[in-house]
Amino acid sequence: MLEVQHLKKQYATQKAVDDISLTVKTGSIFGLLGPNGAGKSSLLRMITGITMPDAGNILLNGEPFELIKHSPLIGYMPEERGLYKKMKVGEQALYLGQLKGLSKTETLKKIKYWFDKLDMQSWENKKVEDLSKGMSQKLQFVITILHDPKLLILDEPFSGLDPVNSAVIKDEIYDLAQKGTTIIFSTHRMEQVEEICREIALVNKGKLILNGSVSEIKENFKQNMFQLEVDKPIEGYEKNIIKHDGNIYTLQFENNGEANNLLSYCLEHQFKIKTYSEILPSLNDIFIRLVEGDNGGVRQFDSK
């Protein structure tokens, strides 16, 4: 669906995006992660055609990206929600839908469909300034998907939403992906990514530092940590034990072979094994490990 090749963008004082290449498959839910100021929004803005890259290519379905041609394929919800405060909800949705190239009747039909589905019928004649933050977020989401985009780009879609509305939006995102919509969303909240995305890219200081499927990445970053729960103390593994709470041990090994040795040791000595499982790192741990190794993750301004 989307291919990004060696994308670069320089702002006055810093490289916002520094040579990033990515591929996002059709129908996948792709998570773009990174600390604040890592360059996520700059990257997304180039993919949506809001800004032009200094160098590199963006291919959409194999063709070079062109705003006017491809804009109807893309739905973009920016991090800071953008709506006209004084405009009525219905008029606003109609206007922005038409700007995406839908006809008036089509837009009205879509508005009715989504407003009915998400219980928003009573909002139509309210002004945006009368909506709560969560409500306007929901409205922004509906406006973004009004024209059935093939590529949906959501910048921090859940910030400011209560759990109920978060769940509603999450369900819609799953639903859209089921129907073949490719979804990219950026966030700095890892637990959401782990829950929703199958593929992720981690960006820090404008550079891509990690890219792949969630399970692959976890596999690559595992530290051979295991948890063992038995009925009596084990002996001879003192150097591997990181901590133990009664007979629940957390151990780390050089490689998987050593872990198997422990298992055979337990079997040999007739231990009752309650659990023995590998501890995989959470994305959060990986994220912190990668980012902190690198100047604490805070972007420093060039002295110039």
Next chain:
Amino acid sequence: MNKIWLIIQREYISRVKKKSFLVTTLLIPILMLGLMATMAYMAAKSEQKEAIAVIDESGVFANKMDTSSSSYTIKYIKDGAHENHTTLLDKNNCDILLHIYPFRNGMPDSINIYKDGGVSLSAKEFISDDLNSVYQIKQMQDEGIDKAKIDSINNSSIHIKSFDLKNNKETSSEIATMIGYATGFLIYLVILIYGMSVMRGVMEEKTNRIAEVIISSVRPFQLMMGKIVGIALVGLTQFLLWLILTGSLQILLPLLVPELRHAMHPGSATGMDALNKVPPSELAGIFQTLSSQNWTLIISCFLFYFLGGYFLYAAMFAAVGSMVNEDQQEAQQMTIPITMPIILAFFIMTSAIKDPNSPLAIFGSLFPLTSPIVMMARIPYGVPAWQIAASMLLLVAGFVFMTWISAKIYRTGILLYGKKATWKEVFKWIRYS
């Protein structure tokens, strides 16, 4: 093209639907006419004359002062020289006391005016003019000039007519001044009011981050031009409504308030001093020149400079709006480089009205940043065709150039949050984008 039309529609409708649009559209003509009507009405009603009590110890002025004034009556008082001024005024039922002390060596020595609460400038002028002419006549008589001769000299006056050689018709500089000033001032107002409105609109889109949503659907240039054109249409609509409203009010008001019928027609207005002083024959001349003005030229030039000036400046206001953040003060600061030439143009216009063919006026009417305002002041006096053509061409070129530059600033600025852009950075945007 379809999308820019959508943007124009939104900008237009969202503004025209606002209550403030309705209020200003209705209120301004009513206020203006109301003000004019009350002024005329007051002038018509204020026939109350002020009475001047005169104590003439010199004997030169007694019974010789002009009593034909419509604002003042004169009452000579004998034997009041040593009484208290206030009791004198009360006793004679007068408002102003003029005390002329005895002459010394045949020359006026001391002449004082007294009034409760101070003497107004017009009263002082009236008295001083009056005394001067009496004194001058006395001096001439002292020199042995015949009284009849003096009267005939005083009553003679010269009447000057002015002609436009090229069109071979009589002209009136008063009318030209009026038209030039009114049209130039209107364009000045339009540029400022609607230019600011464009800037505020851009700032709204930037601070609410709507720009980001819209620019993922249309080009920044389309968004900017849509806004500028939409607001231009709002301005034209308001103008048209004002014209219709003032026109109909002018017809309706005198019917509703009969006293005004007399006052509202400038030819017979009592309140308008300038017109009062014009002899009737010349008044007829004014109306003749008014109707003989080249109205097609004036109106078409007005529309051209109105739109040209607005578009030129609106693009710049849009650029500035995209450069600033929420801060109103910041916006004000950044508009200074734009408002300066507008104000400069206004000053050149006032001088161009007095001297329409001075080098400054010609320069001002050609230079695109000032021409929309200055040229209108010169048009009623007749401007060579090549100058109008050059000025219009330059204005169009200036508009294209400014829009091009502004679009570049706008494109970068509208998406830049957090800090104010410095001019140095802005030059970078222009060069690199």
